[in-house]
Amino acid sequence: MTPLLELNSLSCGYDNAVIVERLNFQLQSGEIACLLGPSGCGKTTVLRAIAGFNPVLAGTILQNGQTISTVGSALPPEQRSIGVVFQDYALFPHLSVYDNIAFGLQKHSGAAKRQAVAELLKLVELPDISARYPHELSGGQQQRVALARALAPKPNLLLMDEPFSNLDTDLRRQLALEVRAILKDQGIASIMVTHDQEEAFAISDKLGILAQGELQQWGSPSELYYQPVNPLVAGFVGKGELFDAECLNETSVRTELGTLEFAEPFGAQSGKRLSLFIRPADIRPSHDSGSVMATVEQKEFLGHSVVYHLLLPSGRRIESEIFEPLMFEVGSQVSLHVAAHRPIAFAR
Numbered sequence: 001m002t003p004l005l006e007l008n009s010l011s012c013g014y015d016n017a018v019i020v021e022r023l024n025f026q027l028q029s030g031e032i033a034c035l036l037g038p039s040g041c042g043k044t045t046v047l048r049a050i051a052g053f054n055p056v057l058a059g060t061i062l063q064n065g066q067t068i069s070t071v072g073s074a075l076p077p078e079q080r081s082i083g084v085v086f087q088d089y090a091l092f093p094h095l096s097v098y099d100n101i102a103f104g105l106q107k108h109s110g111a112a113k114r115q116a117v118a119e120l121l122k123l124v125e126l127p128d129i130s131a132r133y134p135h136e137l138s139g140g141q142q143q144r145v146a147l148a149r150a151l152a153p154k155p156n157l158l159l160m161d162e163p164f165s166n167l168d169t170d171l172r173r174q175l176a177l178e179v180r181a182i183l184k185d186q187g188i189a190s191i192m193v194t195h196d197q198e199e200a201f202a203i204s205d206k207l208g209i210l211a212q213g214e215l216q217q218w219g220s221p222s223e224l225y226y227q228p229v230n231p232l233v234a235g236f237v238g239k240g241e242l243f244d245a246e247c248l249n250e251t252s253v254r255t256e257l258g259t260l261e262f263a264e265p266f267g268a269q270s271g272k273r274l275s276l277f278i279r280p281a282d283i284r285p286s287h288d289s290g291s292v293m294a295t296v297e298q299k300e301f302l303g304h305s306v307v308y309h310l311l312l313p314s315g316r317r318i319e320s321e322i323f324e325p326l327m328f329e330v331g332s333q334v335s336l337h338v339a340a341h342r343p344i345a346f347a348r
C-alpha cells in the first residue's frame, strides 16, 4: 500500500544549518504518530518541513507517492492537504469562533459553510459558542476550536505541535484521547509533537524518538518500550537505569543487583559484558531472600504506587516502584527481586 506520507533520508533545518539528518519513516492513511524528544532536538523543524514551511536540505518527502518536497522544489503548503495546529492555538483574536473555523472553508457557499461549521463544533463538543471570541474561551476550548479549524478543509494529514502543552494534566489527557477518537472517526492521519511520554503512548499508533539530530527509532509504543534499540530510546520511553552485567550463561547475568535469572535468553555467550536496562517497576523489595540486600532510604507514597529509594551494597542508589500496598519502613533492610521477563540488554 502506498504510504500517505514518506520521508526518505530527509535532512531539514534553517538557512543551511542542518538540524535533523537522514530521517526515514512512513505513515499510513489514518495512522496517528508522535514525535518525542528533548527540547531543541528539531521536532518542530520536522513538522515545518512536512507542512512545507521550511525547505528540505537533502532527501525527499512524498505524499501518496508524489514528491512534495525535495532540494530546490516544494509544493506550496496550501496545496498539500495538510492541516496544522500549533502550540499557541494561533486563533485569530479579532474573529469569532464561527469565523475562525469558517476561515478554512473559503470554497463553501453560505448555507454549506454554516452547516460545516456547526458539524465541526459538534464534533469538538462545543456546539454553543460560535459567536464568542477567542479571549472568551478557556485554554481547552481554544484548543478544540483550533482543532475544528484545522479539520475544516478535511486534510489527509494533521500536524500538531505540542497541542496540549498549555493545558493542565487532567485536561490534556482527556483532550488527547478525545482528539485521537475524532481523528480515528474521521480517518485523518496525524503527527503530533510532544514532550510527554505518557501522552505519546496514549495517543499514538507509531512513535518516533528524535534526539541528537537523528530519528533514533520508529515503531509502535510497545516496540519502543520492550525493544528499544539503544539506551537513549529506553530512557525516553520510561524510567529506568543501566546496570553493567556479565553473562554467566544464556539466561543469567552477574550485576550490582546480584545474579539475575531471566526467562528469555540474551543471545550472548558466557563472559560477554552487557548493559542491562532495568525499570523501577521490575525491582521488587521483599522480606524473602532475593538477589541482593538493600537499605530503604526513603519512600514516596504516590497513591497508585509506592516508590522506594534504595541503597545497594555497592553504594549505588536505585528506585523501586510497586503497585501494591506493601510497606517497608525507612531504614529497614529488604531483599530485591528483579522481575523483568524479557531483559533489555545492550552490547557494551
Ligand SMILES: Nc1ncnc2c1ncn2[C@@H]1O[C@H](COP(=O)(O)OP(=O)(O)OP(=O)(O)O)[C@@H](O)[C@H]1O
Pocket: 014, 019, 037, 038, 039, 040, 041, 042, 043, 044, 045, 046, 195
Ligand atoms: N527560525 C529558525 N532559524 C534558525 N534556527 C532555528 C529556527 N527555529 C528553530 N531553530 C533551531 O533549531 C533547533 C531545533 O528547534 P525546534 O523548535 O525544531 O526543536 P523542538 O524539538 O521542537 O524543541 P521544543 O521541544 O523545545 O519545542 C534549535 O536549536 C533551534 O534553536
